[in-house]
Amino acid sequence: MDKPLGANKDMGQPGMDVSGYGGLGPQVGSEEPWMPEIGPGHEMPDKAAAEGQKAVLENIKQLGQTALPAPEVSRIHCVSIVGQVEGHILLPPRNKTTKYEHIIPQLVAVEQSPEIQGVLIILNTVGGDIEAGLAIAEMIKGLSKPSVSLVLGGGHSIGAPIAVAADYSFIAESATITVHPIRLTGLVVGVPQTYEYLDKMQDRVVRFIVENSSIAEEQLRELMFRTGDLMRDIGTVLIGREAVRVGLINEVGGLAQAMAKLEEMIDARTGESRPNHRPSPTVWPLIPQQPEGFQQAEGFPRQGSLPGPGGGAQ
Amino acid sequence: MMWTIIPPEVVWEGVEEKPKDLMQLDWQGVQVLVEPLQFGQGRIVKLLSTDPRDFLRPELVPGSVVSLLPTK
Numbered sequence: 103m104d105k106p107l108g109a110n111k112d113m114g115q116p117g118m119d120v121s122g123y124g125g126l127g128p129q130v131g132s133e134e135p136w137m138p139e140i141g142p143g144h145e146m147p148d149k150a151a152a153e154g155q156k157a158v159l160e161n162i163k164q165l166g167q168t169a170l171p172a173p174e175v176s177r178i179h180c181v182s183i184v185g186q187v188e189g190h191i192l193l194p195p196r197n198k199t200t201k202y203e204h205i206i207p208q209l210v211a212v213e214q215s216p217e218i219q220g221v222l223i224i225l226n227t228v229g230g231d232i233e234a235g236l237a238i239a240e241m242i243k244g245l246s247k248p249s250v251s252l253v254l255g256g257g258h259s260i261g262a263p264i265a266v267a268a269d270y271s272f273i274a275e276s277a278t279i280t281v282h283p284i285r286l287t288g289l290v291v292g293v294p295q296t297y298e299y300l301d302k303m304q305d306r307v308v309r310f311i312v313e314n315s316s317i318a319e320e321q322l323r324e325l326m327f328r329t330g331d332l333m334r335d336i337g338t339v340l341i342g343r344e345a346v347r348v349g350l351i352n353e354v355g356g357l358a359q360a361m362a363k364l365e366e367m368i369d370a371r372t373g374e375s376r377p378n379h380r381p382s383p384t385v386w387p388l389i390p391q392q393p394e395g396f397q398q399a400e401g402f403p404r405q406g407s408l409p410g411p412g413g414g415a416q
Numbered sequence: 417m418m419w420t421i422i423p424p425e426v427v428w429e430g431v432e433e434k435p436k437d438l439m440q441l442d443w444q445g446v447q448v449l450v451e452p453l454q455f456g457q458g459r460i461v462k463l464l465s466t467d468p469r470d471f472l473r474p475e476l477v478p479g480s481v482v483s484l485l486p487t488k
Contacts, residue, residue, distance in 0.1 A: 204463065211469050
């Protein structure tokens with residue numbers, strides 16, 4: 103049952119081991135062996151204790167730190183899409199960006215992970231690369247696990263397709279979505295085909311939004327090309343409930359509503375009910391305390407003296 | 417092709433500057449692209465792993481600083 107020690111390569115990979123200790127310390131099933139506080143029936147055998155101690159010391163020596171004890175793997179994965187959605191071109195360093203090449207494999211891992219049951223997408227983006235944004239949106243749409251998006255601050259331009267790609271979308275009361283036409287900047291070839299290309303690009307985005315929300319195509323295009331709403335541009339700023347009213351977003355809400363909806367969808371999918379599912383209420387020691395307590399593990403003073411029923415070794 | 421509410425001249429400000437020198441290396445078994453910093457540290461720019469689980473590792477998120485010194 104024990105994993106070979108020094109398997110540091112696995113360190114910190116969620117989903118690698120159920121114990122949450124990232125390949126360090128004794129891997130006694132899915133129990134948390136070195137924390138006597140966690141309750142009855144979680145005894146640490148002497149042998150495992152000694153080996154675990156060795157592993158932590160080894161880790162301190164090699165990395166100068168120990169692994170943080172992960173309390174419990176959350177069944178919700180949170181992806182935040184902030185700043186510019188960075189695509190094919192590396193943006194200058196002044197931009198805050200979300201790199202799509204990192205988000206996409208993350209969503210693959212979410213789909214694959216046995217622990218993660220749902221995704222919460224937090225959006226506060228000013229837009230960005232169309233193809234990168236559509237790629238993220240299609241990935242979210244393609245997830246078999248429930249997804250809920252929450253627009254905070256702003257979900258502008260390419261943020262709109264990402265927001266509607268989730269199974270259910272929320273927008274904060276104060277958040278905005280700017281719907282405006284796409285355009286080409288920089289050096290463009292002045293031929294009619296350039297316009298055709300631009301039009302096709304626009305159609306891809308419009309079609310995605312229309313297919314994944316309840317807004318009608320005519321209304322979306324009307325909002326997109328409206329004049330007089332934006333100071334220097336054409337388009338519309340939809341604030342909070344306006345985005346819900348036009349059918350772009352499902353509901354106005356905050357974090358609590360988004361989490362509750364996601365939990366509800368997960369429960370409906372998995373058939374189990376874990377209301378108010380939260381990580382273990384155990385107070386976990388801070389990092390420096392852990393190896394200390396751990397070093398005492400040999401002849402563990404508190405062993406066998408745990409409070410509560412069933413305190414003895416199983 | 418960008419679609420954003422930020423004006424293009426703001427987005428592309430500084431684009432002509434020399435890009436940073438990057439190093440590709442094996443960091444604890446994962447191929448990463450890092451920007452070398454001082455004191456044997458590097459900032460992760462991109463993961464080149466094909467294992468999706470690597471992309472859930474918080475220490476490997478682009479922008480995080482890792483030690484490039486050998487661990488022995």
